[in-house]
Amino acid sequence: GAVVSQHPSRVICKSGTSVKIECRSLDFQATTMFWYRQFPKQSLMLMATSNEGSKATYEQGVEKDKFLINHASLTLSTLTVTSAHPEDSSFYICSASVTGGRTEAFFGQGTRLTVV
């Protein structure tokens, strides 16, 4: 099956700094990538939908200036958490949708962000 690589798997950063998370589709082109956030023992909450070459669409309540999403190519989307605070600590997961009308989304391994 298709592979989505997410990097880094774990990151610890100081409060006030920015962290970039990468999501790559390794063997397919992904017109659309999705970013989810998962709190401990909870479900995945969609943060934003990222389309190659255009601005991301953010879900209600997600600060677009804090969570910057860039989808510069068909195989790479990045999520940058700017001016991170402890409350941004969470598990972030990306997924990529295959082009051509297929429905299956493939997920990255996730990134555990800890802001200290």
Added chain:
Amino acid sequence: AQSVTQLGSHVSVSEGALVLLRCNYSSSVPPYLFWYVQYPNQGLQLLLKYTSAATLVKGINGFEAEFKKSETSFHLTKPSAHMSDAAEYFCAVSEGRSGTALIFGKGTTLSVSS
């Protein structure tokens, strides 16, 4: 709007027993339905999916699920639980159009005891 309800946040079974994880959906269009499994600090692995073909879907690791439109359900079953099945399970729904996100249920933690 689409939504998914997973009944039971925690299910405990004995090794060798039947596993039944419940999922009900709400959708204004014919849904596409998915079951994913997540191990601690890892991403999601697709177990199986329903995309309007056969209503009984067989997946990996011996899991299967049956789409019942009349009951708006897509329950996940496995005849005999294994210790390695202990994990978090998520049911998800989508409209099935390319580029649409999955909407997830709250998840069910499966514990398997020896």
